[in-house]
Amino acid sequence: MSMQSEMTSAATNRNDDGSNPFQPILARTRTVHQSVGPVAYDCVKVIVVRDGSAILFSEFGQRPVKVGDVILLGSNVLCGSEPEGSITVTTVYLDTDYVHDQVRWQYAGLLEDRFNAQGFAETIYTEPAQVLRLGEDHARMLEPWLDELVSLSLDGDFVHHYYRIHALWFQIMHVVAPFIRASPVRVTSSQRAHIRPSLPRDRRFVxxxxxxxxxxxxxxxxxxxxxxxxxxxxxxxxxxxxxxxxxxxxxxxxxxxxxxxxxxxxxxxxxxxxxxxxxxxxxxxxxxxxxxxxxxxxxxxxxxxxxxxxxxxxxx
The missing domain is CATH 1.10.10.60 (Homeodomain-like)
Known part of the structure; x- marks a missing residue:
């Protein structure tokens, strides 16, 4: 099964009791031997290179990636790769509304509610495709957390593992976030006065x-x-x-x-x-x-x- 169909299956299949097994965080590890894409996903992707190397191409142009690199892709951003022999990566797929909610609470002192979290995030993170050069030492720190996140994702019981999955994700981002290029943004009190409240919604990757x-x-x-x-x-x-x-x-x-x-x-x-x-x-x-x-x-x-x-x- 391809990763694209795997994501579709995870987003649409239902359990025997009628509940939906959708997860806002999904992680998979795979080794790629052939060219990929360019393809786009309706979710945010954080891709950690575990072994090997490849030539990556997206809105940032053409970049070599190797062990120690992390690729950050916004939703609906085309990206492709040409492995140099093979490349092993762990990819974390994140529902976009879930990411917006994290931004909402991270900047709770600036935003009164989540209505404009999407626009705020787009203003802060102006580059929808980034290659982050963490270096091998920082990247190796992520490996046990990534492996456990993959294992819990495959288990499929998101409710049961909810707190551990979030703990792993926050540990990963604690290492990765300092490398993400961002733009400083100031939200004034007058801007906040015009924000309207809106409830979170479940995208299910569509x-x-x-x-x-x-x-x-x-x-x-x-x-x-x-x-x-x-x-x-x-x-x-x-x-x-x-x-x-x-x-x-x-x-x-x-x-x-x-x-x-x-x-x-x-x-x-x-x-x-x-x-x-x-x-x-x-x-x-x-x-x-x-x-x-x-x-x-x-x-x-x-x-x-x-x-x-x-x-x-x-x-x-």
């Missing part, structure tokens, strides 16, 4: 609103169509402004930015798996201007389409 899920499905199933926001909104019976609001809440991106991400992901797949020319592959995913497509692909993947294909040839 958006809560059916309209957002439907719109995302339409974009995934027909990425080459020349979508407009108005056409997409009509398909789900919402106004354009309402669809944008619902979609951003669910995926952290506007519908058209989400479409760009899907096209970049599909273009990478064509460049990996077919002999199509770069121009023909671009047209197949719905981009008809090579210069525009190159700019967008580089923005989302970190490489130009030509460089991406050459990288695949060099590492094949």
């Amino acid at each position: 958006p809560l609103r059916a309209e957002a899920r439907t719109a995302a499905g339409l974009l995934r199933n027909a990425p080459s169509r020349r979508w407009t926001l108005e056409e997409l909104a009509a398909e789900v019976h919402l106004s354009s402004s309402r669809l944008s609001s619902v979609f951003v809440e669910a995926y952290g991106k506007t519908p058209l930015a989400f479409l760009t991400m899907i096209r970049a992901e599909n273009l990478a797949k064509y460049l990996r798996e077919t002999d199509l020319t770069v121009t023909a592959a671009m047209q197949r995913v719905g981009w008809h201007s090579r210069s525009h497509a190159t700019k967008l692909f580089r923005q989302y993947v970190g490489l130009t389409p030509g460089d991406y294909r050459r990288l695949r040839i060099q590492t094949a």
Whole structure:
């Protein structure tokens, strides 16, 4: 089973008693021998390199990663890798609302409630993809905590292990957090006065609103169509402004930015798996201007389409 399908299974399957085994924290360790992605997940990912090395590419460009490095990826951020032989990683998957709630309580002195925690987090953590160079000594400190977190995740009884899972996660972040690049933010009393309260919600790694899920499905199933926001909104019976609001809440991106991400992901797949020319592959995913497509692909993947294909040839 692939990690993507593993996450889907963990997010959607139900127990015999009807309860849902969804966990806001899920950890897995695996060894990768072949290229991955670029792919995006609707959750935050913290990836700790345990052994081996790889070339990573995302919005930060192309970076080598090895033992001692931690990769931090925001939700719906494309990232791919080319192992140099093989690479073993432990990945911690975190529900985005769970992360926002942590930010809410970490900055409780600045935020009166969690309504604007998402915007506050996006202001603080302006880089959605980061490679953190912890060094081997710091990374080795994480290994027993990571192994136990993986074991408890596989056990599946999140309620029973709730406090231990949180204790392990906080121990891990106590080591990792000082390396995360952040921007200082000041929230004034006048800003706080305009904050409205909102209850936490359970994302289950997919958006809560059916309209957002439907719109995302339409974009995934027909990425080459020349979508407009108005056409997409009509398909789900919402106004354009309402669809944008619902979609951003669910995926952290506007519908058209989400479409760009899907096209970049599909273009990478064509460049990996077919002999199509770069121009023909671009047209197949719905981009008809090579210069525009190159700019967008580089923005989302970190490489130009030509460089991406050459990288695949060099590492094949």
